Amino acid sequence: MPELPEVETVRAGLERLIVGRIISNVSVHDSPKSFPNSPSDVEQFVRNNVVTAVRRRAKVLLIELSSEYTLVTHLKMTGQLVFIGTERFGAGHPNDSLIGALPDKSTRVSIAFAEGSHLYFNDQRKFGWMKLYPNLEVPNIDFMKKVGPEPLEDSFTALEFTARIRRRNNTTIKAALLDQTVLAGIGNIYADESLWGAKIHPASRVRDLSDEQLALLLAEIKYVLKLAIEKGGSTDRNYVNAEGKRGSYIDFARVFRREGLECPRCGTVIEKSKVAGRGTHTCPVCQVQ
DNA sequence: CACTTGACCTGTCCGC
DNA sequence: TGCGGACAGGTCAAGT
Numbered sequence: 001m002p003e004l005p006e007v008e009t010v011r012a013g014l015e016r017l018i019v020g021r022i023i024s025n026v027s028v029h030d031s032p033k034s035f036p037n038s039p040s041d042v043e044q045f046v047r048n049n050v051v052t053a054v055r056r057r058a059k060v061l062l063i064e065l066s067s068e069y070t071l072v073t074h075l076k077m078t079g080q081l082v083f084i085g086t087e088r089f090g091a092g093h094p095n096d097s098l099i100g101a102l103p104d105k106s107t108r109v110s111i112a113f114a115e116g117s118h119l120y121f122n123d124q125r126k127f128g129w130m131k132l133y134p135n136l137e138v139p140n141i142d143f144m145k146k147v148g149p150e151p152l153e154d155s156f157t158a159l160e161f162t163a164r165i166r167r168r169n170n171t172t173i174k175a176a177l178l179d180q181t182v183l184a185g186i187g188n189i190y191a192d193e194s195l196w197g198a199k200i201h202p203a204s205r206v207r208d209l210s211d212e213q214l215a216l217l218l219a220e221i222k223y224v225l226k227l228a229i230e231k232g233g234s235t236d237r238n239y240v241n242a243e244g245k246r247g248s249y250i251d252f253a254r255v256f257r258r259e260g261l262e263c264p265r266c267g268t269v270i271e272k273s274k275v276a277g278r279g280t281h282t283c284p285v286c287q288v289q
Numbered sequence: 290c291a292c293t294t295g296a297c298c299t300g301t302c303c304g305c
Numbered sequence: 306t307g308c309g310g311a312c313a314g315g316t317c318a319a320g321t
Contacts, residue, residue, distance in 0.1 A: 001314070033297095059315075076315050078299080106299090125298045127315070143316080171292065180316080188314055237301090237313070277294070278314065 001239050002059060002075040004151070004185025005228035006247060010081050011056040013242025014063070014119075017083040018051045022114040023065070031108035033129035034121075041132060045069040058147045058184035068135045073121065078106075078238040079128035086116040098235065099244040124238060148183040151221050156183070158215035165206060165214060173209060173217075174202035175276035186221065189234050189249075189256050192281045194220040196255045201282060201289035202275040227252065255281040 002010070026046055028035050035042065045067040055062040061081065063071040073081065084102055102120045103110055109121035109130050121130050138144060148164060149156050164183060168176035176182055177191045186194075195202050197220030200213060209217075233239060233247030236257065240246060250257065254264050259272035263283035273280050 003315090074315080076297095077313075123298095124300070125313090127297065168291085175292085178315085279312080 001077050001187070001189070001234070001236055002079060003187035003190055003234075004059060005190070005225055005231075005249065006233035006239050006241075007056055007059050007061060007075065007185075008229050009233045009241050009247060010075075011054050011061055014054040014061070014081060014083065017085075017242055018063075018113070018119060019054060020050065021117070022050050023047060023111055024114045025110075025112040027110045027112075029103075029108055029110070031121075031123065031126060031129070033126070034109055035131060037132045045132060046071070057144065058150070058180060059187070060143065062138065064135065070133050070135055070138055071130055072133055072138060072141070073130045074128050075123070076125070076127035076129075078124040080106075080120075080122040080238065080240050080244075081242060082120050082122065082240060082244045083242050084118045084120065084244075096245045098238070098240050098246060143180075146181045148179075148181050151183050151185060151218070152225055156218075158211075158218050161218040162211055162214045169205075169207040171206060172202060172276055173200060173204050173206050174278070174280060176206050177221075178276060178278070183221075185225070188278050188280075189236065189253070190221070190224050190228065191278075192256045193253060194224045196281075196283060196287060197224060199286050199288075201287040202280050203273075204289050255283060257281065 023046055026042055046065065050066040051063060052066055053064040059074065061073040082099060082102060106122040106124045107120050108123045111119040165176050168179060168182060174191055174195065177186045194217060198213065198217040200209065200217060228234060228249040231247055231249040231252060232241060234249040235246035236250060255270050258270045259281055261270055263270055263286060266283065266285050268283055268285040271282055271284050
């Protein structure tokens with residue numbers, strides 16, 4: 001569920017909330033994929049270090065430390081990174097928060113800061129992870145080597161998009177968009193939303209789409225991702241930002257999770273099906289295969 | 290090699 | 306009310 005806009009929203013929040021803070025302690029609870037590092041590495045390269053920057057690449061968050069090591073985090077489906085300050089009611093507003101008092105039973109990693117605040121990595125389904133890498137090793141992580149370009153970079157043009165997506169000419173356009181080696185950051189929500197915007201059926205074969213259709217699709221991808229970042233991402237079930245608050249893009253969604261409701265463009269009832277193994281939302285009139 | 294499917298997990302919802 | 310099963314969907318390994 002956290003896709004590019006959600007991870008970017010968390011990144012921006014963490015940049016504001018934790019850069020400059022000193023980590024005093026790290027504890028890991030029932031998160032087998034997190035911290036395969038030796039305890040002495042955590043002691044030496046995390047404890048008593050300052051957070052120097054919070055970056056994002058694709059759906060991966062990079063929390064950089066003064067030790068020249070990075071806490072690399074993937075939220076996968078149900079991961080959250082929530083900062084709780086020292087003020088008494090710092091957990092979030094009751095109307096827009098999904099979380100209660102932290103830590104709770106989904107908390108996998110607790111990071112304590114020197115002045116008493118905390119960062120909690122929560123992950124109900126335990127698919128996510130947080131690992132420590134030397135800065136120089138981060139580009140060598142398998143995922144980082146394979147992942148495609150950032151779609152919101154101005155330098156990412158329709159020409160490059162078309163060339164990359166045609167490497168998957170024999171599959172469906174939805175499978176191609178979800179392939180992180182083609183381009184970074186699209187997941188199920190924004191695949192459906194941008195395909196609706198471009199009036200392309202998700203089950204269309206890439207080879208059957210014209211360059212013009214693909215150029216329009218890239219424009220819709222950029223539009224949808226930017227709008228979603230503005231709205232603080234989509235809270236479908238679990239996602240919250242670094243302050244424990246929901247995103248509001250889902251209120252602006254045109255097809256995602258709107259099966260049975262009317263298409264905002266033509267009024268036809270939106271359908272739900274399965275494409276590329278994922279729940280897929282389409283307008284049967286606007287999006288002809 | 291290109292592509293698809295299943296596994297990893299837990300909580301929620303639906304039908305009986 | 307309880308219970309089994311389907312479903313949620315990011316990524317990688319395994320299978321076709």
